[in-house]
Amino acid sequence: MIDCHFHLWTTDESTPEKRAERAEQLREEMERQGVDRLCLIGEVGDTIEECREANRTVAKYVAEYPESFYGWARVDPRLGDDAVAEFRRAVEEDGLVGLKHHFIPTPINISDPEFFPLAEAAVDMDVPVIAHVMQRLPADQERWDDSEAHTEDVLELAQRYPELKLVSAHIVAGGDAEYRIKTVADQENVILDISGSNCERGYVERAAERLGTDRLVFGTDTWFAPGVGKLSGLNLSSEARADIAYGIHDLFRDDQPGRFTDGELAERKAAAAERFAASDESRREGAVDVNAFVGHWPFRDLDASADALLSLMDEAGVDAALVSSLESVFYRNVHAGNRDLRDRVAGHEERLFPLATINPTYPEWETDLRECVEEWGWSGVKLLPAYHDYDLDAPETTALFDVCADLDVPVVVCATLEDQRQRHPRVTLRGFEDGGTRAFTDGHVDALVDLLTECPETDVVLADLWTHAPRIVEECCRVRRNGVRLDNRVRSGETLFVLDDLFVYFSHQGERLVEEVGVDRLVRGPQLPFKIAEAYDGYVDLLPASDDDRARVGGDTLRSVFGLDG
Secondary structure, eight states: EEEEEEEESSSSSSSSHHHHHHHHHHHHHHHHEEEOOOOOOOOOOOSSHHHHHHHHHHHHHHHOOTTTTTEEEEOGGGGGGHHHHHHHHHHOOOOOOEEEEETTSSOTTTTSSHHHHHHHHHHHHHOOOOOOOOOOOOOTTTTTTTSSSOOOHHHHHHHHHHOOOEEETTSSSSOOOOHHHHHTTTTTTTEEOOOOSSBBHHHHHHHHHHHHHGGGGGTTTTOOHHHHHHHHHHOOOHHHHHHHHHHHHGGOOOTTOOOOOOOHHHHHHHHHHHHHHHHHSSSSSSHHHHHHHBBBBBBBBBBBBBHHHHHHHHHHHHOOOEEEEEHHOSSSSSSSHHHHHHHHTTTTTTTTTEEOOOOOOSSHHHHHHIIIIIIIIOEEEEEEHHTOOOOSSSSSHHHHHHHHHHHTEEEEOOSSOOOOSSSSSTHHHHHHHHTTOOSSSSHHHHHHHHHHHHHHTTOEEOOOOOOOHHHHHHHHHHHHHHTTEEEOOOSSSSSEEEGGGGGGGSSHHHHHHHHTOGGEEEEEEEEEBBBBBGGGHHHTTTTOOOHHHHHHIIIIIHHHTTTTOO
């Protein structure tokens, strides 16, 4: 596989020894994930001298590790003829593969005439351009510079230069992916890279159906483990996935240094197809998804029926799922969705375990909760405060936590069901009014800490925390020496974190998570049917843990806490 979109992001690259530190770390991750080459993206300067130095740094990595790296050139379009000359020099002298453009820190849109000379140079040299592209909602665009490229800008540039090989980056990084696909579908010189931290199901497959796999290229945007897992988990043939894995190679010019021969490329694609096929046959066993859903999602075509969910679970090696009602996300009276869910999971009780969606600010919520738990025998509670418009530390939330402690049922707290860049333009969630992506914000976490401290006996599973899990463990779950004080009020209830939502893209991040959070507090929740479950399998693999500990993370802890085997 060739990752077409990988940022170097290294503080000191001044000597071969310093570059070796980064190169060896990346090569270890590449070997672990089955990636042959990375297309490195360096920095860009304010002056032409700084741009040249940054490009030469990337070229040094390529020269020192030619079996591992290619490199992109970067320049500031505002530098005019000097920028074009440096771009040409970086390709012709340094052997870089083409041009990477991002509006930060070079605020020039690719549809701006100032960018055109660079596009013309790319056509003349027969090298690709890869551009940061987004599809923000109008309200979100107001918070960003107009120089950020949108799909319309991609189409304008591609139509102006039909011979330009233009890669539109991170199709699933946020925004309306289907809009992007349809906008460029008939513009054959536009290629989509599948990179980005988002791993929603269905979008890449739709792009493959509409554009063909020859117009898709594999990239991670440096979100390495989920990026590799995303490609592996696509609902495409192993051969199609292999074509995408090496798609960027087809855009290199014939004399590109490090280019594979036709025979070498065919062998590598065949080996990749074998790996994908093998991974399809060796799905994990015993896994549990703590954050799955059944029902109807109003904003896109998403098959979330019980039968469809079970099929996805079979494909991903998920044996059991704690499921909530999708309708309850938007119903005012959420209990109506709970009743529908009860009927939908009937007959599947051995694999689908319902959670009661409860809005503690709605009348008779406790009666609804007790019906679900005491009469129907449900496994726990799901809270969606951003959708139901209440604060995490509101008195009503505390009251619900106390009732759940009395009933001995866990509470799963969820932030959002989609990246906020993808939301419907008429839906704004509490606490996400100023944008954001998909995780709980600092303000949400402040409230969570207060709630967990106030209700120490309630078992909780916290989803969508991104980088905040260590703080919650430190403030709520560990005895702390604080000056002359001893802060020894800690939670007695379980405090679990959904691993799939945390920041684990490289092995050292898995090591840090085990150290700061603890493997006994990690559980799985790939959020079927929204996301590609396989994209997060690598998170478990990156944990420095025994097979028994990985089994606990994968499902054993959830089975115990929720009583699924009883």
